Amino acid sequence: MATKWVYGFAEGSREMRDLLGGKGSGIAEMTRLLGPELVPGGFTITTEACVAYMNADGVLPRGLENQVGKALEALEEAAGKRLGDPADPLLVSVRSGARVSMPGMMDTVLNLGLNDESTAGLAAKTGDERFAWDCYRRLVQMFGNVVLGVPGERFEAQIAEVKVARGVTQDVELDAEALKELTARFRTFVDFPADPREQLMMSIRAVFDSWMGDRAVSYRRINRLPDSWGTAVNVQQMVYGNKGPSSCSGVAFSRNELTGGPDPSGDFLANAQGEDVVSGVRTPRDLNELRDWNPAAADQLWEILRKLEAHYKDMQDTEFTVEEGRLYMLQTRAAKRPAQAAVRFAIDAFEERLLTKAEAIATVDAEALDALLPPTFDSTAHYKVIARGVAASPGAAKGRIVFTAEEAVAEGGNGTSVILVRPFTEADDVAGFHAAVGVLTSEGGKASHAALVARGMGRPAVTGAADLEVDLKLEEARIGELVLHHGDFIAIDGTTGTITVDDVPLVEPHVDARFETLLRWCDELREIGVRANADIPVDAIRAKRFGAEGIGLCRTEHMFMAADRQPKMRRMIMAADMAGRREALDELLPLQQADFEGLFEAMKGWPVTIRLLDPPLHEFLPDRLELHEEIVRARIDRSPELGFLESEFERVRSLDETNPMLGTRGVRLGVMHPEIYEMQVRAIARAALAVRQRSGEAPRLEIMIPLVAFERELELVRARVMEVAKQEGLRYGEDFGIGTMIELPRACLIADKIAGHADFFSFGTNDLTQAGIGFSRDDVEKGIIPRYVEEKIVEVSPFQSIDEDGVGELVRIAVERGRSVRDDLELGVCGEHGGDPVSIKFFHAAGLDYVSCSPFRLPIARVAAAQAAIAAPRGRKTVARVS
């Protein structure tokens, strides 16, 4: 049987998303739900057809054209009109529609079916010659641009010339004659096919081709979508938002798209087509003004939005058109929303009994919650607001001005904070969003491209700042008298829409009551624990505030980096003999003890996992090049200090390693220099006992030995730790346990042997990624990984989300082998992956007991852990070990 490539809207449903794309299945579902009188008819060409087309290097699959013809006939029958009919032509739109929405990334052609004759027919039938020619003009322009690749500026230039010639300034002032002239001018450089069938097939190809266009590919990279999905194509009968003053086009969210509040929100533009609204070229009107403009249509729309939301059990983002007073729904999809809106929707939807708790949690994009964490302008600070715009994407950002996406990538990639300032943004600017810390535009509303993309990426954005004049040629932004240039400082707050050139202090966010509620639900549902990586008391306190069930990683070396510690640490390392080393260690001991006491106070009753010294010693030593410069100068000056400097240099050099990541660090330090770990264990024990004595309670200590590769390393160091702890009066089992980080491939492979000497494993997935893939993070993130993403070798940096096939396989092996000898082995992860939702899902499935992440990522981790449990419950909940 021949493959079915084409489905009428009445044949589809929401379950067919993979085949029909988000838009196609949405329209089909909406047709079922609202009836054909509210949804213009049409059909969908499947994503499979697109894949077949790609695989055949641009040859349309057999049978497709035939099936399109049949579906078109059915549509003509239902509409009572024929495509290209000179008397009363059927017009259609051709739109892309992938499995998930990729706003503005792919191509669309509207008003398809017109030519000289049918335009005349349309004019006669509607009695509106201007409307007919506006449609035709638009078709030739879009077809020329989208299908034939004629640059947009050539059309804009003609429009501008004709406007000047006719002495008008607005597009709407152009009359039928002017539009005729414009169309004729366009056709001098657009090889426009008169045959509507040819128009249709060419447009379908253009949509398929746009799937592999640079913009779409770049968008999928950033959003981690596979190229192999392909896009569907939707052919739909046109309705006209540009059919005079009683027509409009708009986008409507079922709730407030910024706050999640209960009232619908959105934008609309009278006498315009849909593309005008989302492009941001004209600033649209707020959706609420629709009530004044056409109350009946507004009521009907409000009702439809409720109905759609109840049906889809999620907040909806719709497109609608009012044609001469009559409402049509063109599209519906789950609304992208900023974190606070997502949280509010989840809470409200549960309270409205729309969703269960689990369903409500599942609607939240955990990663997007990051947007709740960037700071905002300090409301108590004094600063001068130089302009205001639309609060388009929450969070504040400060940085240097750049005017193009290329500049943003070049300068933002260097580590400079840059703000991308544009009149409006287009799909081509997406890479610039990623590189910038914030986005500012002079045009466009909450539904503009800039706003949508910024929210999607969690970048603060202010849009439609009308007082701002952006001159791309001069690379200037003017606000009244003030002229800002490339590289000037600017600050924006996307939560409030304010703009300033003062260096405003930023304040940390707080977790509001709704978010707290959501997190509490997540805590009820999740099956793995959540701990924090924290090295100093202030981090521990913040971690507790964000819900940490203990500390999963305390990096004791951070305590040695402080200004008062480093010289002592350096003296210890440079000491010529054991006596000198012990002396320096004796000085460090009380300092480290004091740090631990602060940490333990904050975490009384909770587990605290302390990693003994991990990094290579030379990290604490002076910069080699600086020292070398001193030596060269001393040589030239014949300075008496030369000998001393040279011997210092020799010592520093002798500690230098070719590949420090694979050198003398972790447990190897513990084996080579037992006195360091001894001091640390003494400080830990004394701190714990001091805290217990003061407050009657101490944390449950977990002493962690890093970088173990061999069973006997752990056995040896464990025995020494035990002995020192015993000397200090700390009781093994009751007061503390000993475990190890699993961060080398060998450790994973011999996890069964290691488990015999460990109370717990904590996966150090950063190091495991480095060794497992052979990727030095310091070296590969600057060059190799971006290139690898580009070349599709990896989808995303393995340091961002765990590499499941390789590093994840090592984790699975270690879990299996470790638990095979010790059923109660506690398993956690303390790399940065512990705060990444995609990785958390993996760790949940791999059977880990907890994840540990930076305090700011805790809310995300709690939500992600709950979502993992909702999606695939293990039925085994890790109870946090509170004493």
Added chain:
Amino acid sequence: MATKWVYGFAEGSREMRDLLGGKGSGIAEMTRLLGPELVPGGFTITTEACVAYMNADGVLPRGLENQVGKALEALEEAAGKRLGDPADPLLVSVRSGARVSMPGMMDTVLNLGLNDESTAGLAAKTGDERFAWDCYRRLVQMFGNVVLGVPGERFEAQIAEVKVARGVTQDVELDAEALKELTARFRTFVDFPADPREQLMMSIRAVFDSWMGDRAVSYRRINRLPDSWGTAVNVQQMVYGNKGPSSCSGVAFSRNELTGGPDPSGDFLANAQGEDVVSGVRTPRDLNELRDWNPAAADQLWEILRKLEAHYKDMQDTEFTVEEGRLYMLQTRAAKRPAQAAVRFAIDAFEERLLTKAEAIATVDAEALDALLPPTFDSTAHYKVIARGVAASPGAAKGRIVFTAEEAVAEGGNGTSVILVRPFTEADDVAGFHAAVGVLTSEGGKASHAALVARGMGRPAVTGAADLEVDLKLEEARIGELVLHHGDFIAIDGTTGTITVDDVPLVEPHVDARFETLLRWCDELREIGVRANADIPVDAIRAKRFGAEGIGLCRTEHMFMAADRQPKMRRMIMAADMAGRREALDELLPLQQADFEGLFEAMKGWPVTIRLLDPPLHEFLPDRLELHEEIVRARIDRSPELGFLESEFERVRSLDETNPMLGTRGVRLGVMHPEIYEMQVRAIARAALAVRQRSGEAPRLEIMIPLVAFERELELVRARVMEVAKQEGLRYGEDFGIGTMIELPRACLIADKIAGHADFFSFGTNDLTQAGIGFSRDDVEKGIIPRYVEEKIVEVSPFQSIDEDGVGELVRIAVERGRSVRDDLELGVCGEHGGDPVSIKFFHAAGLDYVSCSPFRLPIARVAAAQAAIAAPRGRKTVARVS
């Protein structure tokens, strides 16, 4: 039932080696074979008793003392004498005996059972008072030294004093009275127990303790023997080689222990006990002189040696004693022998129908064949021989003189070649042998400690150089007028026994006809192929001579290191743009092509595996510190060159990586800079076609992509290689294949995916060890690994023999997963492990098709591969792919 800790000699056999140790099972077997009249009676305390004793921290296991008592009674019965009988005492020796021989490493007590009374009885019974007191004196001395730990010098000082007092110079000149006095003097500082049973039990303990003594532990480290084996203890009725001029002690090899020639060889000393022969303190007589000294005993011994060899099917190393003309055999064991002797024995034994080919091959220590490979003095060179000694261990060595093992370790460890020069050596010097490139002694024969240990370790040695006077106090070696000091240059040839201070050229060894025969047998029996790592034509030619079945690894970067290439390579790397880079590459192409042509000429018809550029580019750049020094100087001088230097430095620095081993190298270079691989593939293709055109034949090329971690890396680079090869007219499949190195843990884990794009895998076990264990070879071999060996964390460096549990597990996983999708996937190894016998055994078992190693290691690899197949045949032979 109580554990049986003690076995009479008649109860044991050679199969009980693990339980009774080598010596115990050997004596038992010999007793069976030769009858009790030739082997003095006794019993063995098991290795299990020693292990139980160690585990109980030095408490003798229950029942042991009782069982010893019973065995002693049985011995007394058979001998018709009683231990401690004042009238006619039974005397016994107490000797250690581990599973494998550890010559001189552990302790021995002779003449046990004497005290004041029984000495008088022995004197009366034998009518030889001097003999009785000499025995007693020796017992007190050995017991004091070995059991009670009194330093040897204290005894030597007393002997010296008594000799002076009596006006004699030789030990044998001391009469009974003098020996009595000496014994009395010894007893002033030796707390000697009169009770023979107490003597016995204390001696047994001392032997057990010596197993964990420093000397023994150090020996086991070097020889990779586990501590957990323990030693057995043999108690044997004494026979006396020191019972006057018709008595002697000796060691006898069943064949020439140096050459493997058919005549027995060895040493003996008249009127001496066995310890005197092996200690090297007195220079013994050649075994062949035994025929003159006692023809009947010599005939009998010769016959026994034949019998033993036939029985054991291996060359034997025996100890014997002639007591007043009557021969006793005390011990037999497989003879340690230098490589050429091992080879000759194997060949002769097969020809004599003593052994099958497989049995013959199994008698050869593959690793020891290394001794055939060190060079010898160039016989055509002119140099002055300053002295001659015994050719004790083959091979020539040149280096700086050191006089102590400590100096050897300190200076040899630094990479300096040192020759250890001693009067004689003792067990404490073993670590020095390891660190030195050669050993020279003024005393001792072929069976001296120095000779045995040097041969065991494959170090060239000359012993018994009588003209050489070594003064350890002054740290001088004198030969006539010539005085040599610490650090002076010296050269020795252990194959000929010559010594010189001239810097003689050394010549490479040739593989003699017997060795060729042995290797041919190995080639018949082995199941895996053997290829060579070779980068330049001269290596390829040598490789073929040593039996390489192709090249398993050609490191193309070595071609860029040559003086005429490096500036071009540097220019390519420093080029600011692609044009500059291509220009430099165009210049490199013909040079690289010429190299390949040479290589291909040498390997026509055989596979040649070429690895595309692997190391990080900055390895080809100038030294950073030197450049920095120039910059500092230019700054001070305000030199106009400063700007240029700084930009050079910036470029060098930008290529610098924190962990280059895990950075931009291998296939990552191929992805980032496709033009480099493109040039290389072009050079390979053109060279292959040129060679084919000239000679009608070319090698079978295997183009190897290094450091693959992701499936798509290989897919991408493979496609580019294919394309360039096609452009050049090279046919995939017929002319070349494409494969990858498996040298990252991730690659092992996804080997099934990678195998879909690879014709072969070559395991890069150096890198796999680095990443798998997290050990940077450059960094860990200097400090961590020696310490880890010491702390028993590893038995041996994982870079020497493959770490089977960790890295080996990765190899096993990769083999399994790779072959699961592609049954004919060719699998090899090209790391240094490819030439290590222990590792080769592993690779054989893991199912690899071939190993590749340095040309000099090829003979070892061929033998090791055959032995692996003999020990555990796979039944699947890899046929070398000769076109």
